[in-house]
Amino acid sequence: MEKIKILVLAKQVPDTRNVGKDAMKDDGTVNRGALPAIYNPDDLNALEMALEAKDRLGNAEVYVLTMGPTRAAEIIRESIYRGADEGYLLTDRKFAGSDTLATSYAISKAVKKIDPDLIFCGLQAIDGDTAQVGPQTAEKVDFPQITYVEKLVEISPTQITLKRRLERGVETVVAPLPALITVHGSANPCRARNVKRVMQYKHARTLTELKEENRENSELFKDRPYLKIEEWSVDTIQADDTHLGLSGSPTKVKTIDSVVLAQKENIVLTSSDADVEELMVDLLKSRVIG
Amino acid sequence: MKNVFVYCEVTEEKRIAEVSLELLSKGRKLAETLGVKLEAVVLTDQAGDTLETIQEFGVDVIHLAESVELFPYRTLPHFRVVQAIFEKEQPEIALFGATSVGRDLAPRIASVLRCGLTADCTSLEIGDHVDTKTGKEYKNMLYQIRPAFGGNIIATIINPETRPQMATVREGVMKLEKADKKKVAQIKNYKVEEILKPEDLVITIIDRHIEPQKVNLKGAGIIVSGGYGVGSKENFKLLYDLAAVLGGEVAATRAAVDAGYAEHERQVGQTGVTVRPKLYIACGISGAVQHRAGMDQSAKIISINTDPNAPINAIADYAVTGDLMEVLPKMIAYYKKYSK
Structure with a gap:
């Protein structure tokens, strides 16, 4: 029987959860360089669910696809350390400025090339919080989508049973394969790196990375071809330029404003007994509390 | 059309x-x-x-x-x-x-x-x-x-x-x-x-059960909310104490939720719940836009922060500069003293 192909869509994101003072430039724009790049948290939950699916199926392989600049290859190495079999980096200047629609178009072209039976991705990425790329990719490859998934209940080569986490409860659904699944942050956290895999794959590189390290003439890939991380461009996935980047994005950013707050007239207090006493008396008097 | x-x-x-x-x-x-x-x-x-x-x-x-x-x-x-x-x-x-x-x-x-x-x-x-x-x-x-x-x-x-x-x-x-x-x-x-x-x-639903939300932030008249500045899950207990005394709910910023200080249902902000209570007590919250989007319509806002220049102070009615570990117990004590 043919192996079941499981694909994880993962993204490298700036860590917007810890935005420090130096993260904003004086003109109010974002200083991306000051933010560490991390594996998008929900995507790690998605990777775990994909690995669980592989564990249960046995006869399966987990691939990782990420779109981003050269350094996003870090995401692929991290995935491989944790158990993924192989990864592809989708990288091209022409992707720059893509909104969710243009992004999902590019991803869908790469997905068609990989031809998976199942796709897992995080519910949303912390740099945009849109939760749009999963469903939009599903539509473009004509897969049913199951979103907000918290638990993999059962899987066979033909169907999958999943528990979804909704606002007011849970729902269990059965879907045939193929399908695209977006994984909620409340799902199982991702397993740790496997030390053996780290030793085996720590030199895994894209060609561009090797060039940047001035090792393009090294025999690395000749001796150990499994260390080569594939880089795919617009041409590799046969995408139409006009659907990519700024020109392929129906949403345009009209303006970006840094936030200027109108100062409200306020009462400034300290933590002294007298001040806190005044505060509580004030609140009780004005019947805000009590 | x-x-x-x-x-x-x-x-x-x-x-x-x-x-x-x-x-x-x-x-x-x-x-x-x-x-x-x-x-x-x-x-x-x-x-x-x-x-x-x-x-x-x-x-x-x-x-x-x-x-x-x-x-x-x-x-x-x-x-x-x-x-x-x-x-x-x-x-x-x-x-x-x-x-x-x-x-x-x-x-x-x-x-x-x-x-x-x-x-x-x-x-x-x-x-x-x-x-x-x-x-x-x-x-x-x-x-x-x-x-x-x-x-x-x-x-x-x-x-x-x-x-x-x-x-x-x-x-x-x-x-x-x-x-x-x-x-x-x-x-x-x-x-x-x-x-x-x-x-x-092709997709069939085989089970649904409704778990009503335990936390009702939208219906709360008083909200005691904590940010990353609260420092730990243990410190959040003080917020629960104050909320219990005042008859309010506890909320949190996204940073506090991400840090594991509070549950996801308590998140107030653009990607959480939007609230309009009569009193919002912001503890250790700097005041990112994403958080303010969910609470700036509150009738009264108290900010408690060690940083006198925390952005949240700009929309606060009362800005208390100080350590919340010190201020919250005092608020509880004075409330008990005067509410009777």
Whole structure:
């Protein structure tokens, strides 16, 4: 029987959860360089669910696809350390400025090339919080989508049973394969790196990375071809330029404003007994509390 | 044609979701500004008296699709029917609640129609746009306004060329306002069995159970909220103590939730819950836009922060500069002393 192909869509994101003072430039724009790049948290939950699916199926392989600049290859190495079999980096200047629609178009072209039976991705990425790329990719490859998934209940080569986490409860659904699944942050956290895999794959590189390290003439890939991380461009996935980047994005950013707050007239207090006493008396008097 | 459409979500209790009624209220204003009609889309098994509710919001047309396949919500049947309605009606604007339904459905619709969609808008306005490169003028665009990048900037997004202009909005962000006069809406019925194909029905729901939310932030009159500055889950206990004494609920910022100090249901902000309590006590909260978007309509705001220049102080009625570990116990003590 043919192996079941499981694909994880993962993204490298700036860590917007810890935005420090130096993260904003004086003109109010974002200083991306000051933010560490991390594996998008929900995507790690998605990777775990994909690995669980592989564990249960046995006869399966987990691939990782990420779109981003050269350094996003870090995401692929991290995935491989944790158990993924192989990864592809989708990288091209022409992707720059893509909104969710243009992004999902590019991803869908790469997905068609990989031809998976199942796709897992995080519910949303912390740099945009849109939760749009999963469903939009599903539509473009004509897969049913199951979103907000918290638990993999059962899987066979033909169907999958999943528990979804909704606002007011849970729902269990059965879907045939193929399908695209977006994984909620409340799902199982991702397993740790496997030390053996780290030793085996720590030199895994894209060609561009090797060039940047001035090792393009090294025999690395000749001796150990499994260390080569594939880089795919617009041409590799046969995408139409006009659907990519700024020109392929129906949403345009009209303006970006840094936030200027109108100062409200306020009462400034300290933590002294007298001040806190005044505060509580004030609140009780004005019947805000009590 | 060229009208404002609102996808009306049907709840477990077969009522129109609060967020959809809020969007109908906002949609009516947008439609008035543009001089077009307001149209509602309702997909359910049996509409019953939900249509009555919608009529109170000044809707001109209700697109109604009734079928057992449409309740409870499943992605593909709803997707296929909404796609059919939109392809026929060519809406100018289409609004969805940013719920697990709206955030599942809207992107798939935007993808098939190849149009722009902006998630979690905190404000929607109508305005003009001039393309700086081509000089081309665009009249009456929908400004989709949202905090971006961890809430440190506010972005205004437009879709100059594609229609509908789509946006999702969280519950509690727009004000719920019924129309002054009740209007009798025209009802357009759809034959669902002619729209759905067998492949739209491949997913089956085998179990659903409702777990009512334990935390009710929207209904709380007093909210004691903590940020990353609270420092630990243990320190959060002080916030629970104060909330218990005052009869309020405990909330948290996204940073505090991400750090594991509080549960996700307690998150206030653009991607959490929007609240308007009579008193909001912000403890160790710096005040990123993304958080303020969810609480700046509070009647009274107290900020407790060691940093006298914390941005949240700008919208606070009382700004207490000090350590919350010191201030909160004092608040509890003085409350007990004077409330009797």
